[in-house]
Amino acid sequence: MMDARLQARLADNWHAVESAVADAAIAAGRDPSSVTIIGVTKYVDADVTAALVTAGCKNLGENRPQVLWQKAESGAIESPADAPVQWHVIGHLQRNKLRRTMRFRPMIHSVDSARLLTAIADEASEAGFNAEVLLEINIGDEEAKTGLSRTDIEALLGDPPTSNVNIVGIMAMASRGSNSDQAKRQFAETRKLREELQTKFGIELPHLSMGMSGDFVEAIAEGATMVRIGSRLYDGVVQLK
Numbered sequence: 001m002m003d004a005r006l007q008a009r010l011a012d013n014w015h016a017v018e019s020a021v022a023d024a025a026i027a028a029g030r031d032p033s034s035v036t037i038i039g040v041t042k043y044v045d046a047d048v049t050a051a052l053v054t055a056g057c058k059n060l061g062e063n064r065p066q067v068l069w070q071k072a073e074s075g076a077i078e079s080p081a082d083a084p085v086q087w088h089v090i091g092h093l094q095r096n097k098l099r100r101t102m103r104f105r106p107m108i109h110s111v112d113s114a115r116l117l118t119a120i121a122d123e124a125s126e127a128g129f130n131a132e133v134l135l136e137i138n139i140g141d142e143e144a145k146t147g148l149s150r151t152d153i154e155a156l157l158g159d160p161p162t163s164n165v166n167i168v169g170i171m172a173m174a175s176r177g178s179n180s181d182q183a184k185r186q187f188a189e190t191r192k193l194r195e196e197l198q199t200k201f202g203i204e205l206p207h208l209s210m211g212m213s214g215d216f217v218e219a220i221a222e223g224a225t226m227v228r229i230g231s232r233l234y235d236g237v238v239q240l241k
């Protein structure tokens with residue numbers, strides 16, 4: 001259990017993030033309900049994660065599958081049938097970690113290869129459901145080790161798995177060290193790419209997963225439908241490394 005004072009602080013942080021996200025949406029002429037906040041819990045343990053859910057955050061993002069399993073299996077996190085927690089995988093997913101991860105029916109934002117996409121389709125088919133995934137683009141950052149190039153994405157959309165996986169959008173991260181203008185430009189490019197892909201392949205890609213604690217305002221201005229917010233939630237709650 002968490003200390004009551006820290007729990008209250010965490011709830012305050014959550015509400016502050018909710019209102020900052022709503023303000024950013026309104027400033028962009030958008031409906032606040034068109035932006036989902038994913039609380040990134042990679043910095044905190046199962047108890048703090050559980051307290052975040054109690055505060056109202058129902059979408060949880062983890063970048064390491066083992067940590068997702070450990071938390072989801074801990075029993076600490078309330079996930080009632082009428083308001084279940086939705087997990088989001090936001091980091092590189094190895095295929096040998098897929099089966100156990102898929103038990104929790106996460107949305108996978110970080111599809112970074114055709115082989116992973118095929119493996120997700122196979123696992124989902126075996127488990128009898130449709131997986132929702134996003135393709136992670138490596139936008140303007142030659143140094144980043146993860147993400148698909150535009151060419152990779154086009155190849156993938158030209159020959160996608162035919163069942164049990166729905167590609168619902170694109171995930172992007174601004175390159176490390178970007179200032180506000182640079183981040184905004186990269187998010188605008190991602191949005192433009194999404195539009196071009198929709199036209200070229202005659203598909204819908206409704207989601208743009210982009211924006212973190214430092215750049216969610218810019219991402220929402222450029223059409224983000226999911227923002228992945230971590231550190232800002234833990235201010236005064238836990239010391240981040």
Ligand SMILES: *Cc1c(COP(=O)(O)O)cnc(C)c1O
Nearest residue numbers: 040063090212213228229230231
């Ligand atoms: C850690 C992480 C985030 C959250 O970043 P903050 O700056 O702490 O908000 C978002 N997306 C991904 C992929 C991450 O790894």
